[in-house]
Amino acid sequence: MTEPATAPLRARERARAELMSELLAAARARLEAEGSAALSLRAVARDLGMASSAVYRYVPSRDALLTLLIIEAYDAVGQVAEQAAADAREIGPAQAWLAVARAVRRWALDQPYSFELIYGTPVRGYRAPDDTVQSALRLWQVIIGLLMEAGGDGILDPAGPDFDPAGRMAPEAYASAGFTDPSTVPDDVARTAIRSATLFTSLVGAISVELFGHLHRVAEDYARFFDVTIATAAAGVGLRISLD
Amino acid sequence: MTEPATAPLRARERARAELMSELLAAARARLEAEGSAALSLRAVARDLGMASSAVYRYVPSRDALLTLLIIEAYDAVGQVAEQAAADAREIGPAQAWLAVARAVRRWALDQPYSFELIYGTPVRGYRAPDDTVQSALRLWQVIIGLLMEAGGDGILDPAGPDFDPAGRMAPEAYASAGFTDPSTVPDDVARTAIRSATLFTSLVGAISVELFGHLHRVAEDYARFFDVTIATAAAGVGLRISLD
DNA sequence: CCAGAACTGCGAGCACTGCTCTTGTTCTCG
DNA sequence: CGAGAACAAGAGCAGTGCTCGCAGTTCTGG
Secondary structure, eight states: OOSOTTSTTHHHHHHHHHHHHHHHHHHHHHHHHHOGGGOOHHHHHHHHTSOHHHHTTTOSOHHHHHHHHHHHHHHHHHHHHHHHHHHTGGGHHHHHHHHHHHHHHHHHHHSHHHHHHHHSSOOTTOOOOHHHHHHHHHHHHHHHHHHHHHHHHTOOOOSSOOOOOSSSBOHHHHHTTTOSSGGGOOHHHHHHHHHHHHHHHHHHHHHHHHHTTTTTTTBSOHHHHHHHHHHHHHHHHTOOOOOO | OOSOTTSTTHHHHHHHHHHHHHHHHHHHHHHHHHOGGGOOHHHHHHHHTSOHHHHTTTOSOHHHHHHHHHHHHHHHHHHHHHHHHHHTGGGHHHHHHHHHHHHHHHHHHHSHHHHHHHHSSOOTTOOOOHHHHHHHHHHHHHHHHHHHHHHHHTOOOOSSOOOOOSSSBOHHHHHTTTOSSGGGSOHHHHHHHHHHHHHHHHHHHHHHHHHTTTTTTTBSOHHHHHHHHHHHHHHHHTOOOOOO
């Protein structure tokens, strides 16, 4: 009675929204604690003190719940990268990339199960719905931004092979940059796209390898090894990072 | 009566060994078909026409069965790498590395679930027993061998940062090369070790990123992108690969 | 040769999972 | 107020890993 028109059905909706966020919080807690494989809908229901069947009023399936957590994770890592890039604006794109990479690694080490959720083995039978790509793109855009800036500064001098500039990336990759017709994409933009993918790969690779235990008894100082790996890959695309 | 001394208990042992290999074959088949998460001991038992409880006479747990498959997978990928390196002996270490990387990628694409099993998210609650490291090392040794060869040829001219040569790798890493005292490891060997880790990281990273769907709508020609990524990383450690 | 030990397989059962369906309750809105 | 939507709970199904007791088989040593 207090609110007109738009508000009448708020009571229930608010309860729903509240429970939904509690549900997500509980799910995230279990995820961080035990990993995605052990995330059980029944356990989350118990945490909330409700029957497991009731949870299905809010989430259509366990996979859907995971999808929500995946989006959260993509956003979290994207936000971390954006923040790191913003903080490092003055030290130049090469050192900024190192800062971003370190921040992402830090995030991954702090919440390994969230990292696994998005960059590890995909959940079986799971195909990423389009809801996730928007969030997944945030990290990419940070990388591309840094490369564009470096290109503008004339810093880029790749040590690796110089790539065919056109036709190697998917058209959608350019669409987000505003190029509706792939044939109009300038060569340097195309090159930037490929290079960004290489940087992305080295970042995910370096963290995965460390987090999944493949450096066990191989490297000793993981942080240092990470820096070296990132710097090496960056050098390949023309970003010269100086370490310490 | 036919065989003396050593052979009398063969009947049982042979049956056991035979069933064990059938069991592994069935498990591998299910793994390749549906992935490690869906690998159920009961299903394997059904495939063999025996009760699930009987399987526990041969394998102590599901995780132990996975461990066996993990070792098989490590050996398979190691064997693939060794073969590729042997076949490419004449084209020089740089191009040989490209050939090895391509062969490993091919293997991963052909049996993605096996790749995931060893280089994807580790199975929850699972800690690799020492049985696996021996097999896991085979791929490393191929990489190190190629780098040593390249170092001997004087090809290496890293574009990336020049690493501190000593103290960065774990002592065990050198032990396998015969250096019991890490302080006696020559600088160039230490550098080779770090570089091998970088190459390894780029290889695993490039395959993971492709296989786990992160290039979806980003790259178009995955094989080409893979080559570029490998060549870029290789350039960072001084291996100059030329792509056709 | 044959008794006892070791090995092998089976079925039932426990606790857990995702998910569905039915029943009953509560809220909302015309 | 009263119809209908939204909600919560419980039972139940099919599946999982794993354990235990019971039965048969095979090997081994006296």
